[in-house]
Amino acid sequence: MTFRTRPTCRLCEAALPQTPSLELEPTPLANEFLSEAQRAELAREHDGKQELFPLVLYTCAQCGHVQLPVIVSPTRLFENYVYVAGTSPVFVDHFRRYAMAMIDKVGLTPGDSVVDVGSNDGTLLRFFKEAGMSVVGVDPAREIARQATESGVPTIEGFFSPSLVDPIRARLPAGKPVSLVTANNVFAHADDLHSIVDGVKALIADKGAFVFEVSYLVDVCEKTLFDTIYHEHVSYHTVEPLIRFFRQHGMTLFDAERIDTHGGSLRGYARAGLPDEGSPGHKRVMDLVALERRLGFGPGVDRPLQELQAKIRALGAKLTGRLEGLKRAGKHVAVFGAPAKATTLMYQFKLDGNVIDFVIDDSPMKQGLLTPGTHIPVVPSDALYSRKPDYAVILAWNFADPIIKKHRAYLDQKGTFIVPIPEYREVSQP
Ligand SMILES: [Zn+2]
Known part of the structure; x- marks a missing residue:
């Protein structure tokens, strides 16, 4: 077996139900393109067939988080990853606007530090660097990380976890917490979200913000974006389970908004401490929870x-x-x-x-x-x-x-x- 199936919810650790909420045809790994030589080898050794993996989603009966419990080795999924953000003008423009919006929203000034988890070729961080900030990226794709560093965006090769907090700090100006940690798609791609949030919290301390973008399950369901379900993508987020998840880590989801990326995504903002219940951000979070409930999302609900x-x-x-x-x-x-x-x-x-x-x-x-x-x-x-x-x-x-x-x-x-x-x-x- 080259995959395992987790028995518990990725966010709250409750046992997952017996029956899936959605079943798709099993597929090979979505980015395992073959060369002719690899196909010839496959024909000699494996009957010509690439390995297939089950593609099924479960809804947690306790917190409502929808997830793919099938876990393929992250090394196999991401180390030779070929997606390079900077080759797509649409994404370069998206990241430029994203950086400007974050500078404004989080109140970043020159000299602040920004860390991007899953930084790919450093496209996003380059915009922060140009605005006078110190930046560090983390990405498991060896070749892409090396190229990013060479092009001026220091990038640590690896999967983000608390063990990378010190190596990241060592590359940033001493004595100041990180003002902003960003994570785009990583929050939907990683199996161990607890470890990511522990690492983020150590970096931002009491002051900084954590901003993440993930595809939004409400859009996936409303617009039939079912093809965004594949094995790299293990979490299908809605807002309500995330509120509880961050609270469990002593953090608050203090704002959330729907954005257009990938046909419909969610941008979430978290920081340490308790919610500011009178803020407009808090109202936006609560409005999304109300929308999700109205549409029938929730613990143990499959509609x-x-x-x-x-x-x-x-x-x-x-x-x-x-x-x-x-x-x-x-x-x-x-x-x-x-x-x-x-x-x-x-x-x-x-x-x-x-x-x-x-x-x-x-x-x-x-x-x-x-x-x-x-x-x-x-x-x-x-x-x-x-x-x-x-x-x-x-x-x-x-x-x-x-x-x-x-x-x-x-x-x-x-x-x-x-x-x-x-x-x-x-x-x-x-
Ligand atoms: Zn759960």
């Missing part, structure tokens, strides 16, 4: 996830019915975009080499490789024009509009884009 399961089934029937019809008519179909989430959707709806001719991705690091499990070749976007697929299913749906805009010429040559999520739509030349 929103059962509704999501039904919506996935309906979307699957529509998309696969359409693609089968196109295949029968002799049409060629490609996929546009090979983000991690594409693996979940392709397995759930059986989009394999029988249906999809090739997969387009703009990342040079993925081109020339084969998709996880389905082993479909990944090629650059000029294939839209040289190989002229009749249909291209956009699985990087959060970038659907810029992709369609950039590839008007594909529509001019009578190509059709299919965007399955959040609302199924087809885009072609009128």
Whole structure:
């Protein structure tokens, strides 16, 4: 076994229920793209098949936290991680605005210290550095951490925990607590959130703030963003269980807001001490709790996830019915975009080499490789024009509009884009 299944809730440690709230098709790890050589090795040693992992969510009956209890070795998931934030202009812009908003909100001034957990290539920290702050990043991806350090953002290679507090402090001006710790997605990706929060608390002491972004389960359910469920992503946060979790650590979730990233995310703000019940931030937190209760989220309640399961089934029937019809008519179909989430959707709806001719991705690091499990070749976007697929299913749906805009010429040559999520739509030349 190369994974284990935790029996208890990641936030409150209560035993998880026997039955899952949501069951998806098992998938390979979403970022395990293969080279031809690796595929040949797989054929010799493992029957040609990549290992599949169960993809099931459980709702804690005590605190309401929704989670994937399947834990794959983090080294396997993240050490050779290829995602580099700075290669995507959309994310660079997101991080620039994020840094400016945090400087304003937390009241940072030149000379303050900022730590980013899961700092990737240092894109976010660079904006704080330019504003005169001392910065340190932490990231487990060896090569990316090395490059970030070389480019001027000191980055410690590793998984953040209390054991990194001293090495981080050693790289910052002495004698002052850290003013801001940020964590984007790490708070949804790490199994041991207690250890992360203990480390954060030691860094920020009584003064600083902890700000994190995670995908928001309310958006996942409302917009059928089920493909954001994959094995790197183990926590599907709502606000109410987090309030209790931070309180358990002597901290307060003092503000929370919904943001657009990844189709719908939550940005949470925590600090040491008790809540300021009269503050506008506290009111925003309570408004989100009220929304979650109204929608039926809560301890031991499965309704929103059962509704999501039904919506996935309906979307699957529509998309696969359409693609089968196109295949029968002799049409060629490609996929546009090979983000991690594409693996979940392709397995759930059986989009394999029988249906999809090739997969387009703009990342040079993925081109020339084969998709996880389905082993479909990944090629650059000029294939839209040289190989002229009749249909291209956009699985990087959060970038659907810029992709369609950039590839008007594909529509001019009578190509059709299919965007399955959040609302199924087809885009072609009128
Ligand atoms: Zn719980």
